[in-house]
Amino acid sequence: MTAATPTSVRELALASRAAGAQIAVLSTNTKRSILQAMADALTAQADAILAANARDIAAAQAKDIGAAMLDRLRLDQSRLAGIVQAVRDIAALPDPVGQVTRRETRPNGLVVERVRIPAALCFYAGNAILLRGGSEAIESNRAIAGALRCALGEHGMPEAAITLIEDLRRETVLELLQLSDLIDLAIPRGGVGLIRFVAEHARVPVIKHYQGVCHLYVDASADIVSALRLVLDGKTTRPAACNALETLLVHRDIAATFLPRAAVALREGGVELRGCERSRALVPDMAVANEDDYAAEYLDLILAVRVVDDLDAAIAHIRQYGSDHTEVIATRDEGAAQKFIGALRSAVVLVNASSRFSDGGELGLGAEIGISTTRLHAYGPMGAESLTIERYVVRGDGQTRHGACAI
Amino acid sequence: MTAATPTSVRELALASRAAGAQIAVLSTNTKRSILQAMADALTAQADAILAANARDIAAAQAKDIGAAMLDRLRLDQSRLAGIVQAVRDIAALPDPVGQVTRRETRPNGLVVERVRIPAALCFYAGNAILLRGGSEAIESNRAIAGALRCALGEHGMPEAAITLIEDLRRETVLELLQLSDLIDLAIPRGGVGLIRFVAEHARVPVIKHYQGVCHLYVDASADIVSALRLVLDGKTTRPAACNALETLLVHRDIAATFLPRAAVALREGGVELRGCERSRALVPDMAVANEDDYAAEYLDLILAVRVVDDLDAAIAHIRQYGSDHTEVIATRDEGAAQKFIGALRSAVVLVNASSRFSDGGELGLGAEIGISTTRLHAYGPMGAESLTIERYVVRGDGQTRHGACAI
Numbered sequence: 132m133t134a135a136t137p138t139s140v141r142e143l144a145l146a147s148r149a150a151g152a153q154i155a156v157l158s159t160n161t162k163r164s165i166l167q168a169m170a171d172a173l174t175a176q177a178d179a180i181l182a183a184n185a186r187d188i189a190a191a192q193a194k195d196i197g198a199a200m201l202d203r204l205r206l207d208q209s210r211l212a213g214i215v216q217a218v219r220d221i222a223a224l225p226d227p228v229g230q231v232t233r234r235e236t237r238p239n240g241l242v243v244e245r246v247r248i249p250a251a252l253c254f255y256a257g258n259a260i261l262l263r264g265g266s267e268a269i270e271s272n273r274a275i276a277g278a279l280r281c282a283l284g285e286h287g288m289p290e291a292a293i294t295l296i297e298d299l300r301r302e303t304v305l306e307l308l309q310l311s312d313l314i315d316l317a318i319p320r321g322g323v324g325l326i327r328f329v330a331e332h333a334r335v336p337v338i339k340h341y342q343g344v345c346h347l348y349v350d351a352s353a354d355i356v357s358a359l360r361l362v363l364d365g366k367t368t369r370p371a372a373c374n375a376l377e378t379l380l381v382h383r384d385i386a387a388t389f390l391p392r393a394a395v396a397l398r399e400g401g402v403e404l405r406g407c408e409r410s411r412a413l414v415p416d417m418a419v420a421n422e423d424d425y426a427a428e429y430l431d432l433i434l435a436v437r438v439v440d441d442l443d444a445a446i447a448h449i450r451q452y453g454s455d456h457t458e459v460i461a462t463r464d465e466g467a468a469q470k471f472i473g474a475l476r477s478a479v480v481l482v483n484a485s486s487r488f489s490d491g492g493e494l495g496l497g498a499e500i501g502i503s504t505t506r507l508h509a510y511g512p513m514g515a516e517s518l519t520i521e522r523y524v525v526r527g528d529g530q531t532r533h534g535a536c537a538i
Numbered sequence: 539m540t541a542a543t544p545t546s547v548r549e550l551a552l553a554s555r556a557a558g559a560q561i562a563v564l565s566t567n568t569k570r571s572i573l574q575a576m577a578d579a580l581t582a583q584a585d586a587i588l589a590a591n592a593r594d595i596a597a598a599q600a601k602d603i604g605a606a607m608l609d610r611l612r613l614d615q616s617r618l619a620g621i622v623q624a625v626r627d628i629a630a631l632p633d634p635v636g637q638v639t640r641r642e643t644r645p646n647g648l649v650v651e652r653v654r655i656p657a658a659l660c661f662y663a664g665n666a667i668l669l670r671g672g673s674e675a676i677e678s679n680r681a682i683a684g685a686l687r688c689a690l691g692e693h694g695m696p697e698a699a700i701t702l703i704e705d706l707r708r709e710t711v712l713e714l715l716q717l718s719d720l721i722d723l724a725i726p727r728g729g730v731g732l733i734r735f736v737a738e739h740a741r742v743p744v745i746k747h748y749q750g751v752c753h754l755y756v757d758a759s760a761d762i763v764s765a766l767r768l769v770l771d772g773k774t775t776r777p778a779a780c781n782a783l784e785t786l787l788v789h790r791d792i793a794a795t796f797l798p799r800a801a802v803a804l805r806e807g808g809v810e811l812r813g814c815e816r817s818r819a820l821v822p823d824m825a826v827a828n829e830d831d832y833a834a835e836y837l838d839l840i841l842a843v844r845v846v847d848d849l850d851a852a853i854a855h856i857r858q859y860g861s862d863h864t865e866v867i868a869t870r871d872e873g874a875a876q877k878f879i880g881a882l883r884s885a886v887v888l889v890n891a892s893s894r895f896s897d898g899g900e901l902g903l904g905a906e907i908g909i910s911t912t913r914l915h916a917y918g919p920m921g922a923e924s925l926t927i928e929r930y931v932v933r934g935d936g937q938t939r940h941g942a943c944a945i
Contacts, residue, residue, distance in 0.1 A: 156880070235902050241891055243901050248883060250913045311737070315913050330718070330741065336914045337743075357936035364938035472931055473563070476655060484648055484934030493939065494650050494930060495642055506722050507743045508915035510927045520917045523901060524879055527891030529764035531771035532900065 140298070140306045144261060144313040146291035151259030154292050155249045159226035161286070162255055166222035168282035169254075170215045176278040177211055183270035191267050199371040199430040204268055217498035221255050224497045227516040228257045242526040250315060250520035253500055254292065258518060261314070263296040263304060265321065273297070308333040316518075318501050338508060340501040342428040343373035343456035345486045348445040348471065350462035351382040355389055357483060358461040362393055362434075364485040365459065367400040371430045373502060374457050374479075374489040378425060378435040380445045383409070386438045390414055402432045409438035425452040442467050446474045453477065455504055457489035478504065478511030547705070547713045551668060551720040553698035558666030561699050562656045566633035568693070569662055573629035575689035576661075577622045583685040584618055590677035598674050606778040606837040611675055624905035628662050631904045634923040635664045649933040654926040660907055661699065663925035668721070670703040670711060672728065680704070715740040723925075725908050745915060747908040749835040750780035750863035752893045755852040755878065757869035758791040762799070764890060765868035769800055769841075771892040772866065774807040778837045780909060781864050781896040785832060785842040787852045790816070793845045797821055809839045816845035832859040849874050853881045860884065862911055864896035885911065885918030 157165075173180065184206040191204055233245040249257035264272040276295040283290050296303065308317060311334045318338050319329035326339050347365055349358045365376035381389055386409065394404060394414040404410075405420040417436065424435040425448070439445045449458055457479040460471040468482045479489040479502075489512065491499020496514025503509045509517035564572075580587065591613040598611055640652040656664035671679040683702040690697050703710065715724060718741045725745050726736035733746050754772055756765045772783035788796055793816065801811060801821040811817075812827040824843065831842040832855070846852045856865055864886040867878040875889045886896040886909075896919065898906020903921025910916045916924035 155883075237900070237902055241895060241900075250917070334737065336912065354936065360936060360938050364940050368938075368940040468933075476562075477929070479930040479932065481932040482934065483936050484932055485938045487939035488648060488932060488934075488937065489930075493644070493648075494932070495644055505743065506927050508927075511930045520913050520915075522884070523886040523896075523918045525886065525888040525891055525895060525901070526875075527889065527895075529761065529767060530891045530895065531767050531775075532892050532894035533771050533775040 140296065140303055141310060141313070143291075143294050143296060144307070144310050146289070147259040147261050147294050148313050150289035150292035151249070151257075153289055154254065154259055155228070155257040157257065159228075162226065162257075163222040165282055165286050165288065166218055166255060168285060169279050170218040170222075172278040172282045173211065173215050173218065173275065176274065176281075177208070180211060180271065180274040180278065181206060181208070183274035186270045187268050194267075196267065200267070202369075202371040204271075206271060214498075217492055220492060221497035221515060224255070224515065226255070227519045230519075232521055239530050240527060241530055244524040244526075245521040246524050247516070247519040248522050250518055253515055253518040255497075255515040256518035258315075259292045259294070261294045261296060261307065263299070263307065266299050269297070269299070304329075305332055308335060311335045320501055336508075337505070338501070338503050338513070339505045340373075341456075341504040342454050343375070343489075343502070344377050344426065344428050344452060344454040345374060345457040345459070345489070346378045346380055346445075346449050346453060347376050347459045347461065347486065348380040348439075348442075348449075349382060349385060349389055350442065350460060350464060350467050351384040352464040352467065353382075353385060353389070353461040354463060354483075355385070355392070358389060359393055359396055361459060361461055361483075361485050363396055363400060364487055366397060366402055366434050367432065368487060370432050372487070373428075373430075374486050375430070376434065376459075376486050377427060377429055378437065378448075378452070380437050380439050380448055381410075382442070382445070383438050383440055386410070386413055390436070390438070397434060400432070402434050404434055404436050406436035407438060410436045413438075428454070442470060446471065449475060449477075455506075456502065457481070457486045459484065459486050476506075478502065547703065547710055548717060548720070550698075550701050550703060551714070551717050553696070554666040554668050554701050555720050557696035557699035558656070558664075560696055561661065561666055562635070562664040564664065566635075569633065569664075570629040572689055572693050572695065573625055573662060575692060576686050577625040577629075579685040579689045580618065580622050580625065580682065583681065583688075584615070587618060587678065587681040587685065588613060588615070590681035593677045594675050601674075603674065607674075609776075609778040611678075613678060621905075624899055627899065628904035628922060631662070631922065633662070634926045637926075639928055646937050647934060648937055651931040651933075652928040653931050654923070655929050656926055660922055660925040662904075662922040665722075665925060666699040666701070668701045668703055668714065670706070670714065673706050676704070676706070711736075712739055715742060718742045727908055743915075744912070745908070745910050745920070746912045747780075748863075748911040749861050750782070750896075750909070751784050751833065751835050751859060751861040752781060752864040752866070752896070753785045753787055753852075753856050753860060754783050754866045754868065754893065755787040755846075755849075755856070756789060756792060756796055757849065757867060757871060757874050758789040759871040759874065760789075760792060760796070760868040761870060761890075762792070762796055765796060766800055766803055768866060768868055768890075768892050770803055770807060771894055773804060773809055773841050774839065775894060777839050779894070780835075780837075781893050782837070783841065783866075783893050784834060784836055785844065785855075785859070787844050787846050787855055788817075789849070789852070790845050790847055793817070793820055797843070797845070804841060807839070809841050811841055811843050813843035814845060817843045820845075835861070849877060853878065856882060856884075862913075863909065864888070864893045866891065866893050883913075885909065 230247045231244050235243050280290040314335045319326045390413045404417045405424045406417040411417045420435045455477045458477045459481045472480050491512035491514045499512045502512050637654045638651050642650050686700050687697040721742045726733045797820045811824045812831045813824040818824045827842045862884045865884045866888045879887050898919035898921045906919045909919050
């Protein structure tokens with residue numbers, strides 16, 4: 132043991148696994164009580180958590196880390212209240228563990244059940260978690276994890292069920308990613324660089340949460356006012372979120388009516404527009420969009436704009452530049468909506484609703500652990516249920532596969 | 539291009555991905571017709587396939603590859619008929635693609651659907667597949683893939699939807715495993731060495747199919763005749779299968795009645811027994827089992843035997859030595875069955891039924907692509923549905939996340 136690693140990552144993971152075995156078999160009511168206690172602890176320790184966050188913010192500002200990152204880092208009373216509410220929302224969900232998702236009687240009388248059991252991290256899904264945050268949030272993370280562990284301890288649960296890894300060295304992350312005997316799943320949350328690093332080095336399964344290059348396509352048949360609301364809500368309400376809009380595609384037949392109004396409203400919201408030739412013909416003082424703009428996840432008050440010939444051209448654009456995260460169509464034509472849904476493989480496709488609903492809480496999953504862009508295990512927003520797995524329970528009365536056993 | 543790689547792996551994967559896009563949107567009826575045509579092609583080309591397999595078998599025998607491996611390699615009329623039937627069974631299943639698995643209306647009126655879309659390989663799940671078999675089966679694989687591609691071609695489908703990689707060099711596998719932009723999932727099927735190699739080197743997600751160290755626990759309350767049938771069926775009907783029994787655990791209160799009878803029946807079936815002290819006290823001429831025996835996947839007519847004090851001891855044994863694949867309890871005590879199910883995380887747990895039912899076809903999935911021992915995405919037997927993924931389709935009437943947009 133060195134000073135830098137008072138406890139080795141392997142020891143932490145071992146303790147976490149042991150805690151997981153306890154968490155896995157808790158009753159729904161016990162888990163709900165503990166979640167409520169966690170929400171209470173976060174509320175009771177709000178001042179300490181916000182003070183810790185203020186120290187992180189001050190340190191980040193001194194390092195000039197950029198507005199989007201700063202926005203992601205910042206906690207205030209209202210955001211903390213949102214976290215607390217999300218914890219309570221999870222406690223109100225049906226318990227995913229133990230759910231029988233399918234039951235079938237086979238011709239030979241076997242009763243086959245598929246039953247959900249814990250698969251990966253997350254308390255309500257009955258799993259222990261190892262958390263490793265960025266250095267910029269270390270104070271906030273310590274305060275929040277402390278509050279949650281508090282609630283666990285008060286209920287006689289092992290605090291190791293929620294472990295914050297405070298040794299932030301890259302070697303430690305590498306070591307963690309090798310522990311395939313102890314860790315079921317890694318979910319890297321952060322920039323593309325981090326996710327690539329984890330995917331490159333992990334020997335444990337990884338669910339990636341890559342960028343959200345989210346599109347709004349305004350169809351020829353769209354309701355203009357509704358589409359204006361969707362573009363404003365999608366771009367301006369939290370530009371640093373992965374479900375914020377990055378590109379606006381407009382059918383040429385509606386562009387002359389829609390685009391000038393949209394440009395006024397967006398600019399009032401502080402949004403910089405970068406458009407194609409045809410967009411600029413309608414909104415002359417718009418900057419020029421290039422290929423990089425169409426592929427960009429700005430996470431900022433910038434929006435790429437393109438006028439397209441038709442729905443097919445919009446779909447082709449999204450296939451070429453999109454990241455399969457979230458796409459929106461504004462239309463009054465059900466056929467166009469169906470075609471848009473069928474032609475795209477994106478994790479979340481919305482018809483006449485804001486891209487900002489691409490979120491676990493908004494879609495009814497309680498809080499979310501991330502939005503998977505890996506087309507495996509879970510795709511799109513992941514709640515507690517996404518962190519369970521189905522196994523088979525089969526009941527018979529002595530059935531054998533080979534009929535004639537000579538007994 | 540070299541002679542050894544007439545087409546690069548990347549080119550094959552590109553063609554496969556393009557074919558996958560076509561397969562993904564086929565109607566259920568078209569997929570069913572093509573599956574029936576595949577079954578027909580396998581039947582029509584049966585002689586050629588069996589002749590190719592006979593050449594593989596002859597080459598394998600010359601290399602002395604072992605009885606279990608030889609058994610896995612061998613095709614005959616009856617096994618080929620089983621494959622053909624499995625293909626027809628898949629065609630009779632509900633189409634997993636497009637299924638709406640959940641529909642919910644949120645308080646704000648958004649209608650949230652979870653819809654299955656293709657995720658990974660396998661024709662009925664709407665995916666293209668790249669197959670890379672072992673050198674020992676190259677002739678059989680060529681004949682079978684040829685028949686299947688035939689059926690695709692006849693229906694105007696791209697044959698690249700089923701691609702057999704004939705370049706068997708390890709570098710080629712390595713290259714394949716790096717193509718994370720083109721390949722959604724790798725499923726290594728084979729020995730532990732192969733699976734470790736793939737898990738170690740893959741940059742694409744991997745679903746592992748590790749060994750099946752399957753247990754039968756005969757409880758004190760078990761029906762003796764039923765338990766005898768289960769052990770014989772589990773051990774002798776296909777010992778090379780991953781769902782064959784490897785260890786028999788017997789409650790001490792029933793051991794004196796059960797074990798001697800089981801030993802006679804198993805030995806008549808050609809099974810060698812290796813037991814603990816207490817087993818050997820009841821069946822004196824039994825060989826001694828050591829730690830390695832309890833952890834072994836024999837894939838052969840050998841069975842480890844242990845007398846245990848009670849259900850808890852059986853569970854502890856399985857937790858220590860098992861591989862989380864398949865476990866069976868023979869009991870007439872519902873409480874014991876519930877405890878056995880709850881205490882084990884194995885992918886398939888059976889009560890009073892043979893371990894040999896741990897199989898996609900037997901559990902009603904149609905044929906299976908493998909039995910996942912990865913506690914992620916799918917766990918246990920994987921059918922076509924396991925190779926799809928759910929995404930979100932959300933319908934609204936203009937809902938925005940932030941209520942008050944000033945339009």
